Amino acid sequence: xxxxxxxxxxxxxxxxxxxxxxxxxxxxxxxxxxxxxxxxxxxxxxxxxxxxxxxxxxxxxxxxxxxxxxxxxxxxxxxxxxxxxxxxxxxxxxxxxxxxxxxxxxxxxxxxxxxxxxxxxxxxxxxxxxxxxxxxxxx
Amino acid sequence: xxxxxxxxxxxxxxxxxxxxxxxxxxxxxxxxxxxxxxxxxxxxxxxxxxxxxxxxxxxxxxxxxxxxxxxxxxxxxxxxxxxxxxxxxxxxxxxxxxxxxxxxxxxxxxxxxxxxxxxxxxxxxxxxxxxx
Numbered sequence: 001x002x003x004x005x006x007x008x009x010x011x012x013x014x015x016x017x018x019x020x021x022x023x024x025x026x027x028x029x030x031x032x033x034x035x036x037x038x039x040x041x042x043x044x045x046x047x048x049x050x051x052x053x054x055x056x057x058x059x060x061x062x063x064x065x066x067x068x069x070x071x072x073x074x075x076x077x078x079x080x081x082x083x084x085x086x087x088x089x090x091x092x093x094x095x096x097x098x099x100x101x102x103x104x105x106x107x108x109x110x111x112x113x114x115x116x117x118x119x120x121x122x123x124x125x126x127x128x129x130x131x132x133x134x135x136x137x138x139x
Numbered sequence: 140x141x142x143x144x145x146x147x148x149x150x151x152x153x154x155x156x157x158x159x160x161x162x163x164x165x166x167x168x169x170x171x172x173x174x175x176x177x178x179x180x181x182x183x184x185x186x187x188x189x190x191x192x193x194x195x196x197x198x199x200x201x202x203x204x205x206x207x208x209x210x211x212x213x214x215x216x217x218x219x220x221x222x223x224x225x226x227x228x229x230x231x232x233x234x235x236x237x238x239x240x241x242x243x244x245x246x247x248x249x250x251x252x253x254x255x256x257x258x259x260x261x262x263x264x265x266x267x268x269x270x271x
Contacts, residue, residue: 003231003232003233004231007230007231027227030220030223030227031223031224031227033220034220034223034224037216037217037220038217038220038252041213041217041252041253041255041256042252042255042256044196044256044259045255045256045258045259046259047193047196047263047264048258048259048262048263048264049255049265051193051264051265051266054193054196055192055193058188058191058192061188062189067188070183070188073183074179074184077175077176077179078176081168081171081172081175081176084168084171085168085169085172087168088164088165088166088169091165092162092166121180121184124184125183125184125187128187128189132189
């Protein structure tokens with residue numbers, strides 16, 4: 001139990017600015033994606049193991065609550081991907097590029113790029129959601 | 140002032156499991172950008188969950204290309220995800236014994252879910268063909 005407290009306190013009180021925020025965002029988005037991915041593999045497996053249950057799962061995914069969750073999921077995947085590329089590129093090909101100053105800028109750019117990638121998708125998914133669940137936009 | 144000569148010795152360290160896992164997380168990232176983003180943009184944004192049903196999955200898996208695509212997704216993404224989860228848990232679980240148990244549980248978790256997903260991917264949609 002003390003492990004949990006110490007580690008969590010470290011996660012929160014560490015003051016590394018951009019590096020800290022991107023570490024936390026990478027963790028949270030990664031955990032979110034792996035949680036969904038586990039559920040997703042199982043629900044897709046229902047097409048063989050129990051097709052009726054597959055359609056039940058799809059119905060749940062079509063609900064407004066899950067629709068909003070899906071929009072956030074897409075952000076998680078975009079952010080985790082862009083930040084993962086930054087980490088992979090630096091670690092594998094340019095380890096001397098890990099400088100606090102340049103990486104502060106780089107962390108901000110990572111978030112900006114992820115948001116730019118996400119916004120059109122989020123807009124379109126929100127439109128689909130409003131169309132199918134609320135009959136807007138001629139749905 | 141004394142002068143120093145620097146001697147560099149290159150050492151080849153045999154990669155252990157953690158080194159391989161570390162590299163895997165990074166190399167798989169490059170493969171997963173097109174795989175995962177492509178899958179997500181196609182299914183969540185362009186097609187959308189309201190148009191996904193058994194017919195759609197059956198139609199999609201009628202193509203070998205998409206089955207291989209999904210097999211790659213399953214193989215890369217889930218292994219990456221479970222290893223990531225292991226790294227997070229390593230921050231919280233410190234004892235040798237506890238870590239050993241955790242590693243085995245995570246391995247079993249990965250294996251079972253991957254087998255379930257792989258079985259469905261090979262077997263396909265469970266109903267009579269041709270489709271009505």
